[in-house]
Amino acid sequence: MIVLNSTNLYQVMKATALLMFFCFSVFSAKGQEPNYDESKVPPYQLPDPLKMENGQMVRNTDDWNDKRRPEILNLFESQVYGKAPVHPKDLHFRVLTEDRYALGNMATRKEVAVYFTKDEQHYMTILIYIPNKRNGAVPLFFGLNFKGNHTICDDPDITESITRMKPRDGNDEKQPGTFKRGAESSRWPVDMLIANGYALATVYRGDIDPDYDDGFQNGVHPLFYKEGQTKPKSDEWGTLSAWAWGLSCAMDYFETDEDINSNKVAVVGHSRHGKTALWAGAVDQRFAMAISNNSGCGGAALSRRKYGETVRKVNTLFPHWFAGNFKKYNDKEELLPVDQHQLIALMAPRPVYIASAVEDRWADPKGEFLSGVFATPVYELFGLEGLNGASLPEIDQPLLNGSIGYHLRSGDHDIKLYDWQQFVKFADKHFK
Structure with missing residues (x-):
């Protein structure tokens, strides 16, 4: 014991x-x-995604694309996630390894370095599996992993990612061997995706920014500090925005890879990575689809419901995730100029999928579902079907017909094979 x-x-x-x-x-x-009592959810009024800041209503898709969408995006940038810099001029790529006979000859495995600096001292590594049975370029699922590229599959030839866990003496150092090979394989059904004709790509989040409050010293932030600057300004990127920035840099590579259909890349994430995937899809419209799994506050869940994870709780437990300005709204969600249904709306007209788990009350499944419902008028502006209804659907009965997909899975906070199976069905509808 x-x-x-x-x-x-x-x-x-x-x-x-x-x-x-x-x-x-x-x-x-x-x-x-946390509040888990629906009767204690406060009355709230959501910002109208189709009402511009000057009070005028959006009349057509041009109004949305040219006026309202930029307004909403700017508010999320300055008040929630933080503004990220443009991609560095010295961004470049190199294929580090390639095996055309991976996974029992089913796939080609590539490891690609994305260098952020000319001296190649700062980079992230994309792990990619591409089906060998294919006719031309294939669609791609792409997202961050928690513990290193080598943990998503028991493939012995994946290069081990070096973690940036904070050691016990308080000094930052690289610690190989912290996470075991294949430890996260249950969350990454590589074989199933390959069999269904999809490529899979992932990046270890620690390659971009470590997931702890280090004063923004050990990730990509210092590469962009101005003279005398030691941390991001209150409206500049936190860790989630940095991760989304890294995902966007990877898109620059995908556009060069003839095996990948860069017009059919779905950015996907679980939990904090679900928050990241939605923000990445909002900022970079090259992502053709965004998929959020159990993303909660700052992800798909409506902040004004103050149910489960709240703005104060997320800013207290994880003070590095969001822009400094987001802390102004601790216990004051009603003062936020935006709410998360508008984040979903920023994906329009591109498809978006929201997944919840019935036991994951912290992530507020109902709040996640309602974000899709209240984003629907923007999709309808484009002549597309969204989500309808005020009540959650039945458990394990996915809603796949519209451009906003949703399911409420049985079980708790995790990403499982069932979730991925629905993502594939949804992607089949829109990509194939």
């Missing part, structure tokens, strides 16, 4: 994303219990 004291329990919780989730119960124990 292993006995944990308060000190090493904290270290263990910091070590993995799953155990980090238990921090939420620690938060509750300190007297700031």
Whole structure:
């Protein structure tokens, strides 16, 4: 039997994303219990996605594309996620490894370095699997992973990602071997995607920015500080925006790879990576689809509902995720100039998929669903079907017909084969 004291329990919780989730119960124990009672959701009024800041209504798609969409995007940039810099002029790529007989000859595996600087000291590595049975370029699912490229599959030839976990002495250092090969394979059904004709690509988030509050010193942020600057300004990029920026840099590479159909790239993410995927899809319209799984506050869930994860809770537990300005709205969600249904609307007319889990109350499944519902008028402006209804659908009964897809899965906070199977069905509808 292993006995944990308060000190090493904290270290263990910091070590993995799953155990980090238990921090939420620690938060509750300190007297700031999350609300899980629907009757205690406060009355709220959402910003109209089709009403411009000057009070005029959006009349057509030109008004949306030229006027209203830029307004909403700017508000999210300055008040929620933070503005990211343009891609560096020295951005360049190199294929590090390539094996055309991976996964029992089913796929070609590539590892591609995306260099952010001319001296090649700063880069991220994209791991890519491409079906060998294909006619021309194939569509792609692409997203961040939590623990390193080598953890998404037990393929022994994937180069191990070096973690940036904060060590016990408080000094940052690289720690190989922290996460085991194939440890996250249940979340990445590589074989199933290949069999269905899709390529898969992933990047270890730590290649872009480590997921802890390091004062923005150990990721990509310092590459863009102006003289004398030591941290982002209050309206500049937090970690989620940096991750989305990295995903966008990867799109620059996909456009050069003749095996990948860069017009059919779906950006996908679970939990905090779901927040990131939605923001990446909003900022970079080259992503043809965005998929959010259990993304919660700052993702698909409506902030004004104050249900489960709230603005204060997310800013307290993870102060590095969002722009500094987002902290102004702790306990003041009603003052936000935007809400998350407008983030979903920024994907229009491109398809977007929202996935929830019935036991994941922290992520507010109803709030995630309602974001799709209240984004629907923007999709209807383009003559497309969105989501309708005020009540959640039945468990494990996905809604796949419109350009906004949704399902409420049985189970808890995770991304499972069932989720991916619905993503594939949805992508088949729009990509094939």
